[in-house]
Structures are given as C-alpha cells and as structure tokens.
Amino acid sequence: MEIMSIVSCILILKAILLLVFLVYFYVPYWKVRKVPGPPCTLFVGHLPLLDKYGPDILRVYAKTYGPIFRFHMGRQPLVIVADPELVKEVGIKKFKFMKNRNIRSPTSGSPLHEQGLFLTRDSRWSLMRNTIISLYQPAHLAKLIPTMQSYIENLTLNASKCREKQEDIVFSDLSLKMAIDIIGKTTFGVEFGLCEEVSNVDDGDELSGFLKHYMRSFESLKMDLTSSLSTVLGLLVPVLQKPAREILKRIPGTADHKMLRSNEQLCEKLDAVITKRASERTRESKDFLSRILNASESGVAKDLFTHNYIRALAFEHLLAGTKTSAFTLTMAIYLVSKHPEVEKKLLNEIDNYGPHEQIPSAEDLQCKFPYLDQVLKETMRFYTVSPLVARETSQEVEIGGYVLPKGTWVWLALGVLAKDAKQFPNPDEFIPERFDPECEEDKQRHPYAHIPFGIGPRACIGSKFAIQEIKLSLIHLYRNFVFRHSTDMESPLEFDYGLVLSFKNRVKFRAFKREI
Numbered sequence: 001m002e003i004m005s006i007v008s009c010i011l012i013l014k015a016i017l018l019l020v021f022l023v024y025f026y027v028p029y030w031k032v033r034k035v036p037g038p039p040c041t042l043f044v045g046h047l048p049l050l051d052k053y054g055p056d057i058l059r060v061y062a063k064t065y066g067p068i069f070r071f072h073m074g075r076q077p078l079v080i081v082a083d084p085e086l087v088k089e090v091g092i093k094k095f096k097f098m099k100n101r102n103i104r105s106p107t108s109g110s111p112l113h114e115q116g117l118f119l120t121r122d123s124r125w126s127l128m129r130n131t132i133i134s135l136y137q138p139a140h141l142a143k144l145i146p147t148m149q150s151y152i153e154n155l156t157l158n159a160s161k162c163r164e165k166q167e168d169i170v171f172s173d174l175s176l177k178m179a180i181d182i183i184g185k186t187t188f189g190v191e192f193g194l195c196e197e198v199s200n201v202d203d204g205d206e207l208s209g210f211l212k213h214y215m216r217s218f219e220s221l222k223m224d225l226t227s228s229l230s231t232v233l234g235l236l237v238p239v240l241q242k243p244a245r246e247i248l249k250r251i252p253g254t255a256d257h258k259m260l261r262s263n264e265q266l267c268e269k270l271d272a273v274i275t276k277r278a279s280e281r282t283r284e285s286k287d288f289l290s291r292i293l294n295a296s297e298s299g300v301a302k303d304l305f306t307h308n309y310i311r312a313l314a315f316e317h318l319l320a321g322t323k324t325s326a327f328t329l330t331m332a333i334y335l336v337s338k339h340p341e342v343e344k345k346l347l348n349e350i351d352n353y354g355p356h357e358q359i360p361s362a363e364d365l366q367c368k369f370p371y372l373d374q375v376l377k378e379t380m381r382f383y384t385v386s387p388l389v390a391r392e393t394s395q396e397v398e399i400g401g402y403v404l405p406k407g408t409w410v411w412l413a414l415g416v417l418a419k420d421a422k423q424f425p426n427p428d429e430f431i432p433e434r435f436d437p438e439c440e441e442d443k444q445r446h447p448y449a450h451i452p453f454g455i456g457p458r459a460c461i462g463s464k465f466a467i468q469e470i471k472l473s474l475i476h477l478y479r480n481f482v483f484r485h486s487t488d489m490e491s492p493l494e495f496d497y498g499l500v501l502s503f504k505n506r507v508k509f510r511a512f513k514r515e516i
C-alpha cells in the first residue's frame, strides 16, 4: 500500500513537472498565437531551418503566410514584419510603443554589449543618441575624408603588391582591416595600422591578439544552435541561461569561457585606449572618443557617459562600423566584376569626375556620382548585410490587424523587403538602374521598400559615415584597377548569418591595373 502511494506520488509529481514544462514553453506562443506562422518543432522552433537556409527562409514564409508572420527562435516567438507599409508603422508611426530592441540571448547580461547605443533603452537611449548624433553631422563627416582616404590608399597599395606578385587579393580581409583602421582613427584616435602591410590576422603579435578577440566577440553574437551552450540554453530554456553561463565561464575550453576571456581582454585594451585618449585629447580633437570624453565633463552628459558606457560605445563602433561596411564594399566589387556593362558605366563616371589625384569632397560624393550611388544601393539591396532589425513592444500595440502584447519581439525583415518582386521586378538580378530617380520603377516604389540602414529614429547612426567610406573606396580602387573573381573561390558565395551577414570563406579577386 505504502509502495503504491509512493509510486502515485512520483507519477503526480512527474505530471505536474510535465505540465509546468509545457506551460513554460507554450505561454510565449499563446500570446501571439493569432499571428499566422509555419508549424514548428517543440523546444527548437525554427532554428534548424535558420541554420540550414539562413535568413532567406523568411522569403519563403512571407510568400506563404503574408506580410506579418510568426517565427520561433527556440522558445521565443518573433513577429516578422515584411511589408513596407507595416515596417513604417513599426519603425515610425508607432515608434513610441516600440523604441527598444529586445536583448538577444548572446548579449544578455553583458554590460559591454548592453550599455552601447544598440541596446540601451527608453530615455537613456534618446539622451545618448541626441548627444552622439552631432558627431555624425555632415560637417563633421566631411572633415574625416582625408583620414578615410589615407587608409583607402593603404588598401590600394596592398592590392598593388598582390598584383605585382600575381597573387589573388583576399579582399574580404583587406577591406575589413581597412574598415577597422578607419574606425580606429576616427573613433579612438588610434593607429591600428592593419592595412600598412599585407599581414595575416593570426601572426601572434599584440594587434592580431586584439583582432582575434574582436573576431571572437563578433562570432559570439551568433544566435543559433551552433552558439555557445549558454546562448543555446537562452534560446531554448531562458531561465537556465544565467546560471549555466555562471558555471560554464569558469570551465576552461568552453565557448562561454573563451567569450568571457575575449570580452575581458577587449575591455582591458579599450580601457587603455580610453585612458590614453583622456590624457592626450584637446578641445579640438576630432575623434569620436575625445568628443564623448569632452562632452562627459559637462551638463547632463556627465551622468550619462560614465566610464562603462563610454567603453561600450567605443566597442560598439568597432562592431557596428567595420564588418558591415567591409562586407558592402566587398560585395559591390564582387557584383560589379560580374557585370561588365555596369563596370563600364561606373568607370566612365569615375574617370569623368576630374583628375585622378582629386579627392572628391563630401558634396561631390553626394551629387557628382549618381551611378555610383545606384550601384551602392543595388548592392545593399542584393546583399542586405543586416537582414533583420529588432524591436520590442513596450505596451500592447496593434500591428497589421494583430494585437501584440507588451514584450513581443517584432523583427523587421529588411532582407525580405529587398527581394520583393512587387517593389523590385526581377529581384534576383543586379540592376543598378532601378535606383535611377528618373525611372518608373524608382518613382513607383514604396519609400520604405529599401531601408538597408533601418528605419525611423532608431535607424543606423553611422549610415552617412559608411556611405562616405564605401564611395571613396570604390572611386579610388576603380581609378587604379578593375577586378575579376579569383578562380580559387566558391561560386556562388556562401554566407553565415550571426548578427549580420558575413562570408563563410574569404572573397578573393584578381586586380588588373588600369592604364589611363
């Protein structure tokens, strides 16, 4: 009799545990159950599909389920928005209900990530953004042209060296080094010197150590089933993430341990740079860090820009402002090399601008290179480096006929918008002319169909910086070379998706000197 009651107690306990477990998994889905979406697997949701097909899978779902649908990252449902009018509603019209981005599992609990502009919330975010935005005004950006140009010339010099040795240029690496050099100088006032000579990333010196940590930090932002164990737990059973991370970070060899070490070492290096800048800067210093440090000495900014926030902002620039620009520059050359008629038109525009030594001014970059502008827009449409943009509802809000409760993760599918045949006929063809302001396609297109830098008050703060850097680079490179794809490279290219799109393997070109 006693054994029977023990057995039934155990059974009841098991049933309760199972119930708790199911409720725990079911509640997030229940809150957005009315939003249509594909069937998903318990625990992992659609993560295996994201692993297998990348964000392109969302294009398929948008066709089946319409412009607003559910997609499950493990236990967490996302409401994906893939229509320009609805995107406008989320990013602009109802912005006040969706000001913040949700904190993704790889970054949760990491002050280095959470205190940057990307993840700060509400009034602190607006105060920080309003202070920083002045550093991205056109007048300030125009002053950065000579600095940017000097690193672009270093990149070209590296390309020349490869050409002389009849070697391929590993352009994906070189463009990244250049982008880091530019952020190093303009953000930190520091000379990284990565592009000064052709060097391998893993040659063991202090700088490459720094790069290694930077790369690892980027990789750690990946949010899928190949991520660190604590990140995967954060996706599947969020309550376990924090305790698991606390344990794992103490176990050498685990991804969590490596991530923590990398972040600690990056912090040490960033602290050293900040301390140096703090002592060397003057009121006239133009770099971002000096200007934030100057601002932090007065008024409201004093409480806003404490040391940890300054460090997080500096780190964020290194993350947000390098891989994105380098990827876009590389893809522009990749696509132009495949389209001789585009290349011809582009070279013609660049050659007709003026003497080759003449560095374009900010105004000329904007007005005198209309075709370059179209090429860049089409490149960003064709390969949208940031295909998903996150928001989180701060109260109940209605979007596209669905009531979304507070705390819903709403993600804007910029990559799906960019391949929408209604807005971009023949979306899988590279046609820069579709962005010619005189053409019908451009006139008829929804104004928010092409938003590679996001939308509304929370759109990318560095967009003009990036466009200036990429345009200057393309002009200088095409004044010197034309490029062809290396035969030692996969075709088509393969991509990885973490926080942004990146190359699975290196992208290599052959450079041919232009004789003008």
Ligand code: HEM
Binding pocket: 117, 118, 119, 129, 316, 317, 320, 321, 322, 324, 325, 328, 385, 386, 389, 390, 452, 453, 454, 455, 456, 457, 458, 459, 460, 461, 462, 463, 465, 466
């Ligand atoms: C081709 C280059 C780039 C692309 C495609 C890009 C794209 C984006 C996108 C899509 C967002 C999210 C916008 C939204 O949520 O609506 C974003 C945010 C951001 N980007 Fe960029 N970005 C680029 C370059 C840069 C550069 C060069 C910097 C800095 C120097 C930068 C700094 C930031 C920051 C700080 C945010 C967060 C803004 C906020 O939350 O207020 N980005 N970027």
